[in-house]
Amino acid sequence: VEVEVVLGPLAFPHDIVSMATNRGQVNSPMGLGSCWAARQKERAARRRAEPAGADLAAGVTMAGVIENAACLQSFHPLVREWFLSRYGSPTPVQEAAWPEIAAGRHVLALAPTGSGKTLTAFLEAISRIASGQLAADRVSALYVSPLKALGEDVRRNLERPLEELARLFAARGEAWPEVRAATRSGDTSQADRRRMLKRPPAILVTTPESLAL
Numbered sequence: 018v019e020v021e022v023v024l025g026p027l028a029f030p031h032d033i034v035s036m037a038t039n040r041g042q043v044n045s046p047m048g049l050g051s052c053w054a055a056r057q058k059e060r061a062a063r064r065r066a067e068p069a070g071a072d073l074a075a076g077v078t079m080a081g082v083i084e085n086a087a088c089l090q091s092f093h094p095l096v097r098e099w100f101l102s103r104y105g106s107p108t109p110v111q112e113a114a115w116p117e118i119a120a121g122r123h124v125l126a127l128a129p130t131g132s133g134k135t136l137t138a139f140l141e142a143i144s145r146i147a148s149g150q151l152a153a154d155r156v157s158a159l160y161v162s163p164l165k166a167l168g169e170d171v172r173r174n175l176e177r178p179l180e181e182l183a184r185l186f187a188a189r190g191e192a193w194p195e196v197r198a199a200t201r202s203g204d205t206s207q208a209d210r211r212r213m214l215k216r217p218p219a220i221l222v223t224t225p226e227s228l229a230l
């Protein structure tokens with residue numbers, strides 16, 4: 018499956034995930050607008066005010082909500098629980114894209130900044146790794162960024178979801194594969210490159226130049 022999440026220059030396609038940098042906020046063909054962006058800012062402010070993982074530690078019951086989130090049905094049950102406890106409901110771009118990704122179709126998703134495009138692309142891959150459909154000990158998801166700084170931001174933004182998912186799986190007594198994300202660019206040291214070859218990450222963030230090499 019090729020997933021292109023684009024708001025700006027087109028990213029290089031690949032087997033699982035591909036994205037491009039965001040440059041400004043625009044309305045998308047999926048009907049996203051400024052009101053949605055404002056709602057997302059409110060949600061983000063509420064999440065920042067909460068202790069990390071507090072809702073998971075409290076054992077939130079998500080069964081009723083999960084039944085209403087049809088676009089999440091392809092995900093591992095605990096990945097669904099984590100997403101709904103953290104975000105409440107999918108954004109329009111997520112609702113539109115996830116069934117298409119699950120069906121194995123190529124996807125081009127356009128949406129404003131802050132509408133959840135990163136998780137739109139990555140969560141399906143993370144769920145497949147958690148379910149054992151994709152390997153955790155080799156590169157299973159590839160993010161190609163035209164900017165090194167953007168790629169590093171994406172890697173950092175994946176750390177919290179992966180940490181929270183690991184805690185949730187442990188709390189439920191489920192096995193969680195070691196899902197790691199790493200960056201590879203022209204600035205990556207030779208020592209880090211050798212470590213990456215010996216112990217590949219499940220999610221690799223790189224640039225078009227490094228991918229070509």
